[in-house]
Amino acid sequence: MTGRAGPPAPRRPRRHDPGRRDRLIDAALTVIAERGVAGTTHREVARAADVPLGSMTYHFTSLEELLAEAFTRHAGAAARVFDERLSAAGDRDAAVEAVISLVSDDLLGSQRDLVLSVELYVAAARNPALRAVTQAWMARSRQALERHFDATTARELDALIEGLVLHSALSTDPMTPEQIRHAIHRFLR
Template sequence: MVPGEAAARPTSRARRHDPGRRDRIVDACLDVLAEVGVAGTSHRRVAAAADVPLGSMTYHFAGMDELLREAFGRFAREAAAQFERRMVEAATPEEAVRAVTLLVTHDVFATQRDLVLSHELYTLAARDPAYRTLTNDWMRRSREALGRHFDPTTCRALDAFVEGMTIHRALDTEPHDDADVLDAVRRLTGVPAPGDA
C-alpha cells in the first residue's frame, strides 16, 4: 500500500444532525408563499430558502400539497392563537370591545406578509375543500374566543366584521381612523362608551 493511500480514499460523510429541519422547511415555505404565492412555490425554492438539500423536501413531506397544508395550518393556528390571547385578556365588556378593536387595527393582517398569506389560503380554500377545514377551524376558534364575552349571533357578526374590516384597511389607499373601528364594534356589540350608559 502506498503511504497515504488510505487517507486518499473517499470516506462516507456523517449525516448532519438537524432536528429542527422540518420546522425550518415549514417556516421557509411560508416565506416563499408570501413572496411568490402558491403558484410560484416549488420544492426547489423552499429548499433554498430553508438552506436544506433538495432531497430533504421529499424526505419530510410526501409532496407539495402536504407541505402547503402544514404551512398554512401553522399560519392559521398562530393567527387564531393571537385572537384568543386578546380575548382572554379582556375581563369586562369594555375591555372586550377594545380587544376586538385592537384585533382589527393592530393584529389581523398586521404585516403585508400576513395579508398575502391569508389571501393565498382563502384562494386555496375557495377551490379545494381540504383547505376549507383550515379556514373553518380558524373561524371556529375566533368565534369561540369572542364567545367568552358575546352571544353567538354577535360573535358571527363580529368575526365577519374583523375579517372584512382588516381587508379594507389593508388594501385601502385612504388613511384610517381607529376611532371609527371602535365605534363600529360598539354598535355591533351594544356596549356603550363609558359615561354613555
C-alpha cells in the same frame, strides 16, 4: 442514477439538522407570503431554507402536504392571538377594546399575516384539506368572541372584522385605528 456530471458537484458539509422539518414549514410560509401559493415550489422553499432540493421530498411526500402543514401553522398562530387577546378581557367593555386592538394592531399590523390569510382563502376554495383548516380557524375565533358576546353578535362581529381587515388591506389608504374604533363601536353600541 449515480449521475455523471461534468463538474464533480460540490458536496455540502451539512449534516444532522434536527428540526429541519420545522424550518421548512416556516420557510414555506415565507415563500407563500412573498411569492404566493402559485410561486411556491420545492426549489423555492429549499432555497429559502438553504437546504438541497432532495431534502424536500424526504420530509414531505408532496408539495401539497407541505402547503397544508404551513397553512395549518399559520391558522393556528392566528387563532391563538385571538384567544389570548379575548381571554384576557375581564368584562364586555374590555372585550370591545380587545377586539379593536386585535384589528388595529395584530391583524392590520402584519402585512405578511394578512397576505397569508388571503392566500389561504383562495387555496381553501379548491382544496378540501385547507377548507377544513380555514373552518377550524373560523370556529375558534368565533368561539373566542362568544366568551363575551352572544352567538349572533359574535358571528356578525367576526364578519365585520374580516371585512374591515380585508377592505383596509386592499385600499390605497388603509383605515386608521380611530376609524376602526369608530366602526366597531358603531356596530356594538
